[in-house]
Amino acid sequence: MSESSNHPSARPIPVLEVFGPTIQGEGMAIGRKTMFVRTAGCDYRCSWCDSKFTWDGSAKDEIRMLSADEIVTELFSIGGDTFDHVTISGGNPLLLPQIALLTQRLHEKNIRIAVETQGSRWQDWLVRIDEVTLSPKPPSSGMETDFEALDDIVSRLREASGRRDLCIKIVIFDEDDLTYARGVHKRYPDIPFILQTGNPQVSHESDDHVASLLNRYEWLIGRLSEFADLKDARALPQLHTLVWGNKRGV
Ligand SMILES: C[S@@+](CC[C@H](N)C(=O)[O-])C[C@H]1O[C@@H](n2cnc3c(N)ncnc32)[C@H](O)[C@@H]1O
Ligand SMILES: Nc1nc2[nH]cc(C(=O)O)c2c(=O)[nH]1
Ligand code: SF4
Ligand SMILES: [Mg+2]
DSSP, rough: OOOOOSSSSSOOOEEEEEEEEEOOSSSSTTOOEEEEEEOOOOOOOTTTTTTTTGGGTTTTOOOEEHHHHHHHHHHHHHTSSSSSSOOOOOSSSGTTTTTTHHHHHHTTTEEEEEEEEOSOOOGGGGGGSSEEEOOOOOOGGGOOOOOHHHHHHHHHHHHHOOOOOOEEEEEOOOOHHHHHHHHHHHSTTSHHHHHHHHEOOOOOOOOTTTHHHHHHHHHHHHHHHHOOTTOOOEEOOHHHHHTTTOOOOO
């Protein structure tokens, strides 16, 4: 691939956060030590998004346009020799073709790469990601899933050579979300499937935040236990939110 300065993969990447080491707080790799790179910009506007600052303009002054090499340098200056895993989230990282070069640079350093995306957009670099989490959005988000786009992403990943982990993770707030999630699991029955507790309080902190999240998690476990079509599903909380609440950069 050409790396000349006008090639898309050489463009700088809009970055809002580089942090870690911390734990992956969600999904299949929950608890796994990782660094995070959070990109700016999203094609969705989820009502309950816990990272609205990536797209609502409130953090626009904090966006840095960084090259792949600058991001790698920053990851190692913060994380030193303590990590071997980087999670790229956002916003939607799949808006950015130039992440191709970042994945190349990280793999050259034997770093394992995970990506979080809602599954609305494709980039060719996705086939080189070691752990892909697709998180299509249920009705409570106010977004509508483009199942053609999601089908296309799933089939391209299935056809691509090489080993990678793939899972589907759906945030659940209510019964309509559960109905939606069951439909998604039925559509892709062979993809590991996770129901994630929704955090309804993303803008401020209250004394009973953890207790109320645990109540929601208990409700989700109860509902999961009842469905014959969810025998192989998992229910998980956001572990980082239980530990740190809505704090950024953890
Ligand atoms: C902030 S998003 C960024 C990546 C990508 N845009 C996506 O939605 O998958 C990362 C993960 O956080 C989840 N998330 C966002 N807001 C949440 C909330 N209020 N409660 C629980 N999970 C949430 C998303 O569903 C997604 O799985
Ligand atoms: N610790 C931690 N785990 C996470 N897993 C997914 C996150 C995200 O915002 O994409 C996230 C995050 O922001 N922090
Ligand atoms: S898709 Fe992800 S980043 Fe975008 S608004 Fe929804 S939760 Fe937030
Ligand atoms: Mg988060």
